[in-house]
Amino acid sequence: MRAVVYTRNGDPAVLHLGERPTPEPGPGEVRVRLAFAGVNPTDWKSRRNTPPGPGGQVPGQDGAGTVEVVGQGVDPALVGERVWVWEAAWQRPHGTAAEYTVVPARQTVLLGAEPSLQLGAALGIPFLTAHRCLTLGESVPDRLGPGTLDGRTVLVQGGAGAVGNAAIQLARWSDATVITTVSSPQKAQLAAAAGASHVVDYTRQDVVTEVGKIVPDGVDAIVEVSAARNATVDAQVIGRHGAVAMYADDGGAEVTVPVRAQMVANARWQFVFVYTEPRRAKEIAVEDVNAAVLDGAIGVGEDAGLPLHVFPLAETAQAHRAVEEGAVGKVLVDVTA
Structure with a gap:
């Protein structure tokens, strides 16, 4: 799969697009084929300050796409569902700046048919x-x-x-x-x-x-x-x-x-x-945010006060730089571009 990786800390230039093995979900996990990834300040701060693991780190906590494979113990009915993903890269190597990510099933949330995948990638953090x-x-x-x-x-x-x-x-x-x-x-x-x-x-x-x-x-x-x-x-x-x-x-x-x-x-x-907030508080937040999405109460883009800045996967470094320099609005990476 195509993925952006960094193997050392530094400025956006340490991010490189390359090929990596497609991750397989373990028990309780799912693999999501990503359409968009969100970029947050913690992404560039981790890139600068948190040493990546020996195999390198794929950045990106947030994203949206389609469940492709489920691991043992996960309901196979999830396959094919559109979802948004949160905290993909928190203490895990498979972030969302890639064609696929693997996360625990609880870190995917059903998006439904109507909300856009751009909106889904902007939710999370x-x-x-x-x-x-x-x-x-x-x-x-x-x-x-x-x-x-x-x-x-x-x-x-x-x-x-x-x-x-x-x-x-x-x-x-x-x-x-x-x-x-x-x-x-x-x-x-x-x-x-x-x-x-x-x-x-x-x-x-x-x-x-x-x-x-x-x-x-x-x-x-x-x-x-x-x-x-x-x-x-x-x-x-x-x-x-x-x-x-x-x-x-x-x-x-x-x-x-x-x-x-x-x-x-x-x-x-x-x-x-x-x-690191309490687990129950985060579970409630996920439930409430998704309820707001399904209620049509949340939007992205100029009309919702959140201009979108979308970069192709090959320009993830520029996306990181935009967030680091204080871009007004939401920066996304189009994984399919």
Whole structure:
């Protein structure tokens, strides 16, 4: 099979397209013929920092395609089904930047006939991360769906990013009031397209003032992309029993929090790394995200506030570079091109 592999850490130039043996599924596993692979920040960070195994590493946690072969103990009715895949390369050599990947059956989710395979490849890490960020507070439920966030207000810091977009879409599906911050009029248009109720351009407006106009008592949940930069703002706008979910790292930055004010609010500040979150929380996230997909509540592309940047498999290095350089939208690899 054709696959992109790296055998040493480094910049995107270490990624090479070549031929590898087609993997066979073991007990409890399935082999998926991939159509699209998603590219996430953790892909390039792993490529730079996590040594690959002796046989090399195929990058890519997320993807979508068709189940081709099932291993022992897996229902053969899955063969031929369209699925989306999550965490394919987490502590495994077979990522999604290849014609085939092998994963445990639980890491494939039925996509159905209608949703696009591009959408399926864009789900995984961004949407599971967003789900965790929206559900870990004491004042919010641990499930998402229509009505579950009715009466709650969510602040999404950085609403034009992939996780920010996912958080907006999931929160709106759950009937929350969604406030988001952006850094330009163009990103404001994307956040509005995703479904944000209120968009604040932090380069031109004071976030604390604008949020206070919308919800004087503070927000219930903050989805935080840059905790080191935004902690002072977050501490001022978080409501009683609210939670700040920090899911991204500003290059090893540290966070300073005003302790007394957060004590009075009984606020929660929690870090989120989707790969190591509790197993049950992740199972719930997969179920809820897929329910939103089947409900037609999630989309990709300009109309959903998430422009797509699609690269052929042979240009996976360029796809990695685009994510590393902060491409606005979602970067995908077309495995069939």
